[in-house]
Amino acid sequence: MRKIGMLMLVGIMIVMGMWMSVAQAAPVKVAMVVAGTLGDRSFYDSGNEGLMQAAKELGVETKVFECRSVPSAFSEQIIAAAQSYEVVFTIGWELVDPLLEVAPEFPDVKFIHIDAAIEGVANVSSLDYLENEGSFVAGAMAAMMTTKTEDTKINNQKIIGAVGGMDIPVIRNFVAGYEAGAKYIDPDIKVEVGYVGNFEDPAKGKEMALTIFNKGADIIFQIAGNTGNGVIEAAKESGFYAIGVDSDQGYIAPGFIMGSMMKRVGLSIFETIQKILDGSYKDGTVMSYGIAQNGVGMSKDEDMKKIVGDEVMKKLEEIERGIVEGTIPVPARS
Template sequence: MKKMITFMMVIVLLTTVALTGCSQTNEPVGTDEANGEEAMKVALVVAGGLGDRSFYDSSNEGVERAKVELGVEARVFECRNDPSLYNDQLVQASQYASVVAVVGFEFYDVVQEIAEAFPEVNYIYVDNEIEGIPNLTTISYQENEGSFLVGAMAAILTQETSIEGIQEGKVIGMVGGMDIPVIRNFKAGYEAGAAYIDPEVKVETIFAGDFEDPAKGKESALALYSRGVDIIFQVAGKTGEGVFEAAAESQRFAIGVDSDQRYINPDVIVASMIKGVGLSIFESIERIQNGSFEAGKVYYYGIEENGVNLSFGGEDMPQFVTEEMKVQIEEIKGKIISGEIEVPGGK
């Protein structure tokens, strides 16, 4: 019944596209100057909105790069976390483009239904693993590998009592957006990385219950800092901005996620775990253009594929992670790639 209702909605939307409250970034149709053919059209559909300085912005960076380097035409469909708009925006994106990049765990069910309704469209769905739909390709990130590096770094820093603001309690923390598989995967790697450096380091975690609420992020972080936590890894999208505010107020430290977030406050954000959302979307579009794309499969992005990594900001920023620490982290990366270190998952 659910699929029948969705199918009927698609038919209605195909005949008359309803105006919605979601914003779209429109650009004129481009052409391939070399042969005069119309450029490939790409749509980016995000469950939230651009401007989060994290997950969604990273995905848009991949599309923007494809516009410059691959000559595609692109349009962004933002849903601003309104579930009533997910279906409609995916349909509109599918009418517009031959390639649709979908960002947000919220689309898990609807993207599978829409993909079946538009078999000629290539769907790239990030942060999930779905098989069996020939035109739906998913990208799964080994975030546990990246967060292992973060946990190791945080454990090293919490032992470094010469850094002002670091206490002797050996307690680090994490604020997750929601208690869902992908965030639990972050958590598993973070805890394992800390234990690799020092099994006595304690890890405290709070799930804020939202990816778009900085106030909840700040409240969660303040609670952790009150428990003696030195450093908090924020894995909460826009909610994580509140973690940075709490770090500044508490004179403690934080770690960014998805994009290099040190610029937001380099005095308290010691590093960021980069998640190559933009890279994976760009490479998928590139593969479609050159004919090497394998539709319907799952692409995995870990440390070896440059899908996850650490970033320490610009040289003009204060550096809390020393060169010696960075060498230690590089050694850990090599051991993960070689298989000497097996990183646990939390899905």
């Protein structure tokens, strides 16, 4: 009997050991909730790239929850994600209030919000981007390039423009940097800015871009998510330059995208997941990504280098160094 009992005990221990091994091997489950939809070729897609990279390289299990810009879905999708996933990223200014309402109901879930600094909630951290720094460089580039009238897309007026999706703090931060960077190069340059009121309407983006183009702007910075695809379409049809945003958008309209001010959402998501896995992640913190952290900056791809030339590229690199070193101050939104 004693022998049988020992064998049973050994069997139980083996089964428990196998169960624990399986439990330990279970991948961390990471969700991303976006206020709109994937396919914007910009902000949301950049985040998804980071999520897919983490799934491939870090072995996490992932899923994207899309709210499709429907307000009633904001809280619903955050709750749905939190019910099944250990880590939940939320992307979009629209999700701040719903997140703050939902997070206390799931104290064991790590929530990380993208694009706003949230403090004071134990299980909510945030990734905050210094888009004003990257946009300062974009503005400086536009100011230098708008005088190069040998380029057939450039007119003889010192006017550049920007199209914002909505007049909200994060977009105003882009605009503040863009205007400051332009005036750092030329205090007399004129910057025409228009806000569409929507991040999901390319037709209105195109209309706004054409309005600004007709005021004399030959370079227009799109800061409008999916709406910005309309700005790029207008650039192709009317023969001016667009500056892309969030992702490297040069492939969308080669020869018409001067460069892209990249907000590396994917990189920051990937790095945050790495920290969670290696134990260095801290709950309830704000993690900032500027030029120094490679979180924002110009695309610097071959198309951009070809369009702007070596002299402008060197000047942009000089400006970036000045921003990192603190010798070139960059204003934030007022």
